[in-house]
Amino acid sequence: MSDQRAILLLADGTTYHGKAAGKIGTTIGEICFNTGMTGYQEIFTDPSYFGQLLVATNAHIGNYGISDSEIESDSVKIAGLICKNFTVPYSRQQAQSSIQEYFEKEGVVGISDVDTRAIVRHIRDKGAMNAIISSENFDLEDLKQQLGAAPNMEGLELSSRVTTKEAYTMGDPNASIKIAVLDLGTKKNILRNFLSRDCYVKVFPARAGIEEINAFGADGLFISNGPGDPGAMDYAVHTAQAMLAEDKPMFGICLGHQILARAVGIPTYKMHNGHRGINHPVFNLLTGKSEITSQNHGFGVSPEEIEKNLDIVEVTHRNLNDDTIEGIRILGKPAFSVQYHPEASPGPHDAAYLFDQFVDSIKERMNGGVRD
Structure with a gap:
């Protein structure tokens, strides 16, 4: 690695100087931080991070x-990386390349040798905001102009930029269960969790209509994670409402959780910082047990509106750090969702039971059982 310099400029004017990492260039996105100690490659390729500059606290x-x-999609999805030590040498036998080679191939711009603790403290206080990294342009006024022209994450629809272009299938066509996946930015490990539970999966583009989805003849319906503002995704809300009308078991993760909430009239909101990491404690109100979870989201479901609609929605999980809504189920419907990532990758596997819960609810319906 050369010692070529780089600069990080935040929307509030705060500036940090460091060294270039990855591709030499300029990139803009919403700055956020992840507290995970491992799993950086899975994080880089998680579509939910599309449009964001990632501060790694490790x-x-x-x-x-x-x-x-260890990739979760077809390419790196973060807009750029901010880290303390960009460690190029590696010794793991299973690895095929260094992070520098990977970032150059994927076209990822980053900055290292900055005080990530100071950056995290700053954005924890000031909240999420846009930022720009450059290792080629050090004209602050020009960078400020570029940054000022960038759209804010609030109001931004991004799922259509990371979703599959064409529907595709995975698994054994003779599996006992068929699941339709609305791909708002799904991770590969979500699909692997379904395949390991004897499911045949068809993944549909984010803007697929209910007619196309129904033609698959699925036994259950899943709404995936993904990037952007759920408040800007009326098209997905309409599809989720049509899915609910089918009265088939439904499961949503992260953005899918927010879309399911919106489908029954519960709005979402932009969080001050969001939750990103693999150590977030969640309390399961149905079992009385706590779970350590993997999370990545900057929007949440309105707790005030849920309190007004307890005849429609039941809260099943809450965050033990800030009491935000982490899980719901729709009363009178076989539909539930969680804000966090039970598939992990990276992260703990405390919440993997949710895939079993979904599959079991499908089997009950197929066998003529009744689910409360």
């Missing part, structure tokens, strides 16, 4: 290299 990023087996 001191070393890249130290165990890059492996093709």
Whole structure:
């Protein structure tokens, strides 16, 4: 690595100077931080991070290299990386390349050798905001103009930019269960969790209509995670409402959770910082147990509006740090969702039971059972 310099400029004018990491260039996005100690490659390729500059709070990023087996989508989805130590040498035998080679191939611009603790403290206080990284342009006035022209995350629809272009299938066509996936930015490990539970999956583009989805003849319907503002996704809300009318078991994760809430009239809101990491404690109100969860979201479901609609929605999970809504189920419908990522990758597997819960509810329906 050369010692070429780089600059990070936040929308409020705060500036940090460091070294170039990855591709030499300029990139803009909403700055956010992730507290995970491992799993950087899975985080880079999570479509939910599309349009965001990621601050890694762990001191070393890249130290165990890059492996093709640890990607969650077809490419890197973060807009850029901010880290303390961009560690190019690696010794893991399973890795195929260094992080520098990977970022150059994927066209990712980053900055290292900055005080990530100071950056995290700053955006924790000031909230999420746009920022720009450049390792080629150090004219602050020009960077400010570029940054000022960038759209804010609030009101931004991004799922259509990361979703599959064409519907595709995965798994054994003779599996016992068929699941339709509305791809708002799904992760590969979500699909692997379905396949491991004897499910045949068809993944549909974000803007697929209910007629196209119904033609698959699915036994259950799933709404995936993804990037952007759920408040700007009326098209997905209309599809979710049509799905609810089918009265088939439904499950939503992260953005899918927010879309399901909107489908029954519960609005969402932009959080001050959001939750991103693999150590977030969640309390399951139905079992009385707590779970350590993997999370990545900057929007939430309105708790005030849920309190006004307890005849429609039941809260099933709450965040133990800030009491935000982490899970709901729709009363009178076989539909539920969670704000966090039970598929992990990276993260703990405390919440993997939710996939079993979904599959079991499908089996009950198929066998003529009644689900409360």
